[in-house]
Amino acid sequence: MAFLQHQWRQPAHINGLLALICFALVAIALVLEWVGGMEPCPLCVFQRIAFIAMGVVLLAGMVVPGRSVAVLTVLACLGGIGLAGRHLWLQSLPADQVPACGPGLDYLLGVFPVTEVITLVLSGSGECAAVDRVLGVSIPAWTLLTYGVIGGLAVAANLRGRRAAGGQ
Incomplete structure (x- = not known):
């Protein structure tokens, strides 16, 4: 049992777990879309891209954990936090101040x-102001929280692992 506890303290293992979570x-967002009928707005799609970017960086961190993984994860995390914050702001607007709905992301691209x-x-746009909730909390609020937790854990794991390895 002590061996397992030691192994999960390694930055590479934590990076793998965090990548899996991302x-x-x-995948949960896709299930909510395809099964739950929650059509994503463009900001939702961009937030998914931020999670994918974090996941890819964290996967790379399984091979080479360290400061660069922490920095790149934080950059993706900050992008996601900015997107989720903008999304929450749009959702907080009074109905008369919500921007008009625009064309879909496929059309724009x-x-x-x-x-x-x-x-x-x-x-x-207006579709980004619609509030879909999971467990009573809006989806952008969940993503904002999750970006912070994953980013914080990634930084802690990768910088702690660096100090534990003698500052390499």
């Missing part, structure tokens, strides 16, 4: 350059 969250699509999505 990918599981994206087919018509506009990627940089303009990003600008349009970040400006928000």
